[in-house]
Amino acid sequence: MKESDKLIPLTHPGEHLLEFIEEYGLTQYRVSKELGVQQTRIMEIVKGRRAITANTALRLARLFGTTPQMWINLQKNYELEKAQRESGSFINKEVRPLPKRARKTG
Numbered sequence: 001m002k003e004s005d006k007l008i009p010l011t012h013p014g015e016h017l018l019e020f021i022e023e024y025g026l027t028q029y030r031v032s033k034e035l036g037v038q039q040t041r042i043m044e045i046v047k048g049r050r051a052i053t054a055n056t057a058l059r060l061a062r063l064f065g066t067t068p069q070m071w072i073n074l075q076k077n078y079e080l081e082k083a084q085r086e087s088g089s090f091i092n093k094e095v096r097p098l099p100k101r102a103r104k105t106g
Contacts, residue, residue, distance in 0.1 A: 010081055012048035013074035020064050021046075035059040051075050 021031055028046060032039040037059065044050035052060070057071035 007085065010078060010085075013052050013071065013078055014044075014046040014048050014050075016074055017042075017052075017060065018046045020060075024064070031063070034063055051079070 021028060026034075028042045029039050032042045035042070035056075037056070041050065041056070045052060045056070052071050052075040054068070054072065057068040057075075060066065060071050061068040
């Protein structure tokens with residue numbers, strides 16, 4: 001069994017968005033109209049094919065009474081975990097940390 005087989009599946013921010021949409025009893029179409037964006041933007045986020053941008057985070061925060069940081073953090077955490085899973089072991093092998101240096105005092 002590979003290490004990746006033991007990992008919890010990643011949760012794309014779109015899954016969280018879908019939870020909000022369902023909790024409020026909305027449709028993706030209605031959310032897109034309320035946000036003033038194309039319906040494809042919401043559909044692609046929900047399907048995990050598109051990232052939540054800063055612009056979208058601002059709109060979602062306003063609509064759902066959350067913070068833009070919440071949406072951006074969901075996206076950032078997803079991307080970091082995905083990168084770690086895809087490239088982390090390679091990076092750990094190939095990139096050596098610089099030796100620690102003493103801080104200069106002035």
